[in-house]
Amino acid sequence: MKGFIRANKGFLLFMLLFGVFRTAVADWNPIPSASMRPNLLEGDVVFVNRLAFNVKVPLTDHVVTHTGEPQRGDVVTFSSPVDGTRLIKRLVGVPGDVVEMRDERLVINGVEAAYEKPQQVMEPIGAGQVAALRVSESIDGHARRIQLIPQAVTGARNFGPVVVPSGQYLMLGDNRDNSADSRVIGFVPRHLLIGRAERLLVSADILANWTPRFERFGMSLRD
Template sequence: MTTAAAEPQSNRLLHWLKKEALPLLVMLGLLAAARDSLANHYQVPSGSMQPTLEPGDRVVVDMRAYGLRLPFTSVELLHTGTPQRGEVAVFDSPQDGTRLIKRVAAVGGDRVDLFDGHLSINGQPLAQAGLGEVEDFGRILARLDLAQGGGPDITGLTVPTGKVLMLGDHRGNSADGRYFGLVDASTLYGKATRVYYRRGEGFTWQAL
């Protein structure tokens, strides 16, 4: 039998759930969905992208760059773009599922050669004379770190349509596409756009 004192208490609890808890849960759900579909962040775990990215760097990831997806799924709702050479992207390794951050070195249709860490696309070297260890991707200049050599070479690879080759800027210290193979362009998690925090420097806003 319900007592008269218990009924007001039950009503108060129900009122609190409707008034306070439900809006909070809805807000958290919307924030989570926005983070999964619109923008996110990533902490760089290693030095494979030095000197562009340092271990511990926190970067902004644009989740809309390569397609607007249904939150918490891989279902694409709207195609918004394709990976371009030189962009820095976050993706899951096809080898073991580890989330990685590397540079899009080549896209579908490109013929790739890599010798001593220096990249050539369709027969054209990307490192220009006088620029030092810098590769020119057109809109993007990527500075390399070859202090530990260039890592494994690539000879005469043609990237199939729908695939991308992901490489680290620290060519001799990067477990990248030379080890785990090509990546489906449609599976790239998002485009890294800026470094917003760096150890020793604090908050920053450095474009990639």
């Protein structure tokens, strides 16, 4: 073993530093599900800035210091407070916000989001397709496209009002009827935030033939 270490110490040091970099500074996150459609697609790979909110001890959730405040509208990666699974959602409520949803319409601190006329599309579900609606949602100076699936059977179209506790955040998927977000897993404590997704690195159509989606390469995820 000592001989192996001596012979490969340069490579081992590189792997150690690379591991520290990925767990403390920056990372990439493949998108495996449809919960953030239409903005993030299965097969997208996003760049995650791990220093956007916290500096952590590598390989842990122990926060050394805060580096910035999470903002409404950020696309955030975090560990699920239920089982530790890494998730990516949109941050909708910050500490102290009063958030509710009325028939899919988001309300923050008493202000209802504005919605444009929806566009109907066909959305892949399993081996088939289902009709979906895509619409621009604007609130608190932020606008993003969201997706609704009227045929989906879900009880999550109404909730609240709820007050976001101190040190915690409310997350929603942009694909509102197909996302296990804070309506399922609850609020997300700050120490479980991993980082802010800044932009797409690469993308391929994994649902079809893995064709590269070059038009998505380098796309910004910031407003």
